[in-house]
Amino acid sequence: MKVTLRIWRQKGPEDKGGMVEYQLDDISPDASFLEMLDVLNEQLIQKGEEPVAFDHDCREGICGMCSLVINGTPHGPERNTTTCQLHMRKFKDGEVIDVEPWRAKAFPVVKDLVVDRSAFDRIIAAGGYITAPTGTAPEAHSVPVPKPDADKAFEAAECIGCGACVAACPNGSASLFLGAKITHLGLLPQGQPERWDRVVNMLEAHDAEGFGGCTNTGECTVACPKGIPLDVIGRLNHDYLKATAGGKKK
Amino acid sequence: MAIAIPAIYRTTVGKKAVMAVTGAVLVLYLIAHMIGNLKIFFGAEDFNHYAHWLRTIGEPAVPHRTVLTLIEVVLAASVVLHMWSAVSLARRASAARPVKYQAKRKSHAQGYATHTMRYGGVIILLFVIWHLLDLTFLVVNPKDSGATPYERMVADFAPERWYITLWYVLAVIMVGLHLRHGIWSAFQTLGLRTSRGDGPLRALATAVAAVVTVGFLAVPLSITFGWVS
Numbered sequence: 040m041k042v043t044l045r046i047w048r049q050k051g052p053e054d055k056g057g058m059v060e061y062q063l064d065d066i067s068p069d070a071s072f073l074e075m076l077d078v079l080n081e082q083l084i085q086k087g088e089e090p091v092a093f094d095h096d097c098r099e100g101i102c103g104m105c106s107l108v109i110n111g112t113p114h115g116p117e118r119n120t121t122t123c124q125l126h127m128r129k130f131k132d133g134e135v136i137d138v139e140p141w142r143a144k145a146f147p148v149v150k151d152l153v154v155d156r157s158a159f160d161r162i163i164a165a166g167g168y169i170t171a172p173t174g175t176a177p178e179a180h181s182v183p184v185p186k187p188d189a190d191k192a193f194e195a196a197e198c199i200g201c202g203a204c205v206a207a208c209p210n211g212s213a214s215l216f217l218g219a220k221i222t223h224l225g226l227l228p229q230g231q232p233e234r235w236d237r238v239v240n241m242l243e244a245h246d247a248e249g250f251g252g253c254t255n256t257g258e259c260t261v262a263c264p265k266g267i268p269l270d271v272i273g274r275l276n277h278d279y280l281k282a283t284a285g286g287k288k289k
Numbered sequence: 290m291a292i293a294i295p296a297i298y299r300t301t302v303g304k305k306a307v308m309a310v311t312g313a314v315l316v317l318y319l320i321a322h323m324i325g326n327l328k329i330f331f332g333a334e335d336f337n338h339y340a341h342w343l344r345t346i347g348e349p350a351v352p353h354r355t356v357l358t359l360i361e362v363v364l365a366a367s368v369v370l371h372m373w374s375a376v377s378l379a380r381r382a383s384a385a386r387p388v389k390y391q392a393k394r395k396s397h398a399q400g401y402a403t404h405t406m407r408y409g410g411v412i413i414l415l416f417v418i419w420h421l422l423d424l425t426f427l428v429v430n431p432k433d434s435g436a437t438p439y440e441r442m443v444a445d446f447a448p449e450r451w452y453i454t455l456w457y458v459l460a461v462i463m464v465g466l467h468l469r470h471g472i473w474s475a476f477q478t479l480g481l482r483t484s485r486g487d488g489p490l491r492a493l494a495t496a497v498a499a500v501v502t503v504g505f506l507a508v509p510l511s512i513t514f515g516w517v518s
Contacts, residue, residue, distance in 0.1 A: 047391070058391050111392035137392035144385050209394070210378070211385030212301070242300050251385035252301030252378040254406065255474040257398035269477065270484045276302050277480020283297040284306075 040066050040132040044079065046091055047139045049148050056148065058137070068128035072115060073098060073105060075127055076138075092151040100124040100264065103199030106206070107152055108139040113203035113262040121201065121264040141206040145213070145248040156202050158248040159216060165244035166237035167220045169229045188226045195222035197265040207262030210251030215259035217245050218271030221278055235282040235289070242279055301378065302478075308374035309475035311367040316468060316497070318364055323504035329517055330507075333439040340438040372414070379407055402469040409463045416460035423453075446512035454513040458506060465502030469494055 042063050049056030063082075066075050073095050080090035096104035100121040107122045109115035115125045130136060138152065146154040184192075196219075204215035221238050224230035230237070246252075253272055260269050282288040297303040328339045346356040396404065422428040424441060431444040446454050472494035476482040482490055511517040 045391075108390060108392070111390060111395045112397070139390055139392065142386050142388055142390055144387050148388075207397075210382035212382075214301075242302055246300050249385055250301075251382040252305060253478075254305070254378065254382075255470075255477050256396075256403050258396065261397040268484060270482075273477050273480050273482045275480075276306070276478055279300070279302045280306055280480060283303070 040068055040127060040130075042066060042075070042127070042130060042133070043135045045135060045137045046152070048091070048151055049140075051150055052147055058139075066127055068126070070127045071098070071123060072107070072109070072125040072127065073123050092149075092153045094153050095123060098123040101199060103201040106141050106154065106201060106203070108137075108141065108206055110137050113141070113206040114201075114264050118261070119264055119266045121199075124264075141202050143202075143205045143211045143250065145211070145250050146202060146205065154202075156200070158250070159200050159202065159213070161248065162213070162217060162241055162244045163220065166233060166240040167224065168233075169224060170232060171229065182228050184227060191270075192223050192226040195219040195226070195267060195271050198223070198263075198267055199265060201264065203262045203264060204259035204267075205250065207258040208251065208253075209256055209258060210254055212251040212253045212259075213245055213248075214250075214253035214272045214275065215263060215267055215269075217241055218273075218275035219267050221275045222271040225274065225278055234278065235287040238275065238278040239282050239288050242275070301381065304374040304377055305478045307370050308378075309478040311371040311374075312471050312475050314363065314367045315371065316472060316501075318360070319464070319468075319501055319505075320497075323501055326508045327504060329439065329442060330511070333437065336439045336442075337437045368414075368417070372410075375407070375410055400469075402466040405463065405466045406470055409467050412463050413460065413467060416456070416463070419456070420460075442508070443512055443518060446509040448513055448515065451513055454509045457509045461502055461505045464505070465498045468498040468501060472497055 044061045044063065045058045046061060047056060048059045061079055063075065063079055066078060070078070073093070076091060076093060083090045094104045094106055096102045098105070100123060103121075105114075105122040107114070109122065109125075114120060114122045115129070117125050117129055140146075140148050140152045141154045141156075143154075145158040146156055149155050198216060198219035200216060202213070202216070205211060205213045208214075220241065224237065225234050253276075255269070255272075257269055260267060298307060325339060325343075329336045343357050344354045419429070423430050423445060427433055427441070430441050431447075431450070432441045436444070446457070473482070473490055476490055508517075
């Protein structure tokens with residue numbers, strides 16, 4: 040199939056950048072979106088041009104490295120699917136496809152389609168952990184977890200930290216990511232000792248990174264390749280208000 | 290300014306909670322206000338008596354107009370805090386994405402109402418200013434303080450002043466849209482929404498928004514169309 044790509048090219052963090060058009064003539068409909076970009080890059084290298092930089096790693100939809108806003112939608116048109124698991128058959132022959140990086144102040148562009156997502160790491164460092172002795176991890180089954188809590192915690196733990204929620208949010212908020220971590224750890228017995236400190240510290244870290252606030256538009260959960268539900272943001276709000284106004288945080 | 294604001298209200302969640310709580314106050318007031326308006330269908334005497342009663346609530350235990358003044362103070366404070374949260378979060382949102390997307394951003398979630406919140410809020414603010422100048426301070430009302438509240442209403446929405454009615458209709462529809470998203474959103478913001486309760490909550494938000502819209506539209510439209518005179 041034939042496609043016309045309009046890709047954001049930016050030489051480095053300081054470069055202004057802009058959309059550049061490329062034609063690809065013989066792309067298999069069974070190619071993944073990233074394989075299609077691989078083909079483009081091979082052609083660019085053969086012509087002696089700079090290949091398009093983009094993030095990827097496992098290409099199995101589980102690592103959270105791939106990104107790309109495709110035709111205005113993070114991870115492209117297919118729901119609950121990362122860019123690496125998106126196939127060209129989802130596009131029309133001859134379609135013009137816009138490819139852009141995640142856009143957020145907290146995710147500065149490194150080069151082309153690659154953004155720096157270490158803001159997420161700093162949010163995690165602010166409280167996205169539990170205290171456990173290393174080396175002598177207890178038998179997991181020795182701590183009983185009610186089945187509904189385990190299921191909800193697991194649902195939240197599916198978050199791969201890709202940042203699509205931020206890219207989709209009209210406010211540039213990372214509330215879905217943050218809510219997923221708060222829900223994942225806050226529902227399990229192992230996460231209880233730090234529960235109230237965690238929510239306050241992680242929210243403050245989130246705000247300090249320059250992410251926007253949640254206005255409950257629901258765009259994030261639709262864009263999320265793992266389908267993390269809005270419930271996690273409700274839980275984030277609940278725990279934060281209980282920790283502060285409710286006086287739970289000591 | 291920031292020094293005076295406790296830490297909780299400096300966070301995005303704290304600001305949104307302020308918006309939710311003040312919004313709840315305003316929704317409850319709107320429902321009461323709408324019920325009061327509907328007294329116009331019981332005739333001039335009932336309506337004027339109701340308007341007078343509003344100023345005498347609590348007498349003789351408290352002086353004339355005490356309760357009404359308290360309500361006004363709470364409402365003014367709620368409006369100011371609601372707007373402060375909104376402006377603060379909107380400014381933060383625009384700073385959070387300094388470089389916009391080239392492709393047209395597609396919305397995949399929720400409904401139309403969600404996208405009206407910010408500009409709709411501005412329209413509602415302008416309307417509230419007009420509305421106060423109209424029926425509270427009587428600056429833009431055809432009648433003066435010598436007329437009864439009923440006479441002022443009938444004169445305001447007279448058929449030849451159809452453009453005033455139209456302005457009220459547009460503003461009330463904006464309020465309805467604002468409530469449709471706002472009521473649902475307030476529950477989510479305060480952490481009171483559950484996935485199981487989501488359907489009923491959306492239905493509640495739609496029902497309250499619809500009732501408030503229809504209730505507020507009934508009075509000016511009935512006067513303009515001559516059903517109440």
